[in-house]
Amino acid sequence: MRLLPDGTAPQARLLLFGRALRALVDGYVAVLLPAYLLALGLPTWQVGLLSTAALLGSALATLAVGAWGHRVDSRRLLLAAALLMTATGLAFAGLSAFWPLLLVAFVGTLNPSSGDVSVFLPLEHARLAHAAQGEARTALFARYSVAGALAAAIGALAAGVPDWLAAHAGIDMLLALRGMFVLYAVAGFGVWLLDLRLPHAHQTAQPPPAPLGPSRRQVVKLAALFSIDAFAGGLLVNALLALWLFQRFDLSPGAVGLFFSVAGLLAAASLLAAPHVARRIGLLNTMVFTHIPSSIFLMLAALAPSVSVALGLLLARAALSQMDVPTRSAYVMALVTPPERTAAASFTAVPRSLAAALGPTLAGAMLGAGWLALPLLACGALKIGYDLALLATFRRVRLPQ
Structure with missing residues (x-):
């Protein structure tokens, strides 16, 4: 399979490489973040609160891009975001107290989730939408998502590096964890170098x-x-899923990283299949009818009697849960007019980030109180309700393209 679909603008290649590099470090940061914060002596509820701050800060930054980003060359904004990513990694590597870390999480680019919730998202989506048309656009968004999923799967394996360094090289575990955030900063500089090669907005056909x-x-x-x-x-x-696995089954960061790596590979495979499924049953149906079974698997995992059953159900969920990602992006871009795409990407992303920001604090409190199954059950039930409401609202809406 070619990296870019036929008829795609060459700049999309840089965006795919940048997405992969960010996902590579996000893959291990999501696993090591709770381990790092616990190693610093922070309680479980503060792990959730810090994740909330990261998501809330990303939401507000994305809102700013949606409101005023159309006045500024998106290349300049992407370069600024890459430098912010570098600063975020260095700050996390050097700080230990909760309140400074909370501030950095809020203003920085840290991503505690499985998807991309950063300020990069609307900027890159808008450029991708203008880089291809029709079915090629859906295929391009799928490749964008696959690049992120594959890189995150590889990055999740790196979550075992601090354990290995502590066991075989005699390096202090906390120092090894700090080093992983320094690598995050290096990746941010790499993204800056890639974005530096992007054309200015006035040089594109958009x-x-x-x-x-x-x-x-x-x-x-x-x-x-x-x-x-x-x-x-x-x-x-x-x-928080990593934290749940730590608490429920006493798994090590390396074992959890291996799980996330396998889950990422399954997600990548499903992302490759998403455009083919969408071509047959439509974007909306693909979003809904792959999402509901994945939520059922998640709820069953919450009640699983053993680690092997729980991991099996979570992997089954991973094989389906991400198929709505490229189709959702393509659906939004196809539903709106071309000049509205940057704003539409931002204004559909902002409520997602704001709403998502509420969850980690609640889930952290649930886990801290010993209600280990409740976050998984609530997550699955709410997602099924969302899928049914989405289908009922948009099943009669015809896309302009």
């Missing part, structure tokens, strides 16, 4: 972006529904 106009009503509906899904997902971001 029309000038603008705030929402004729598609506002549909985008508001989507944003409201997406927020339900995101709130549910916030109850079980990867950092």
Whole structure:
């Protein structure tokens, strides 16, 4: 399979490489973040609160991009975001107290979830949407998601590096964990080098972006529904799923990283299949009818009697749960007019991030109180409700493209 679909602008290649590099470090950070915070002596509820701060900060930054980003060259914003990523990694590597870490999590680019919730998302989505048309756009978004999933799967394996360094090289575990955040900063600089090669907005064939106009009503509906899904997902971001596995089955960071790596590979395979499924049954049906079974698997995992059964159910969930990601992005981009795409990407992402930000604190409190099954059960039930509401609201809406 070629990296880019036929008829795709060459700049998309840089965006795919940048997405992969960010996902590579996000893959291990989501696993090591709770281990790092616990090693610093922070309680479980503060792990959840810090994850909430990271998601809330990303939501506000994304809102700013949606409101004022169309006035600034997206290349400049991407370069600034990459430098912020570098600063975030260095700050996390050097700080130990909760309140400074909370501040960095809020203003930085740390990603405790399985998806991309950073300020990079709307900027890259808008450029991708202009880089291809029709079915090629869906295929491009799938490749973008696959690049992230594969890189995150490889990165999750790196979660075992601090354990290995502590056991075989005699390096202090906390020092090894700090070193992983330094690598995160290095990756941010690599993303900056990639974005430096992007053309300026006036050099592309894309029309000038603008705030929402004729598609506002549909985008508001989507944003409201997406927020339900995101709130549910916030109850079980990867950092908290890792924490759940630590607490429920006493797994090591290396073992949890291996699980996330396998789950990421399954997700990548499903992302490759998503455009083919969407071509047969449509974007909306693909979003809904792959999502519901994955939520059922999650709820069953919450009640699993053993670690092998729980991991098996969670892997089955991973094989389906991400198929809605490229189809959702393509659906939003196809539903709105081309000048509205940057704003639509931002204004559907912002409620998701805001809603998702509420979940980690609640889930951290549930886990801290010993209600280990509740975050998984609540997440699955809410996601099923979202899928049914999405289908009922948009099943009669015809896409312009």
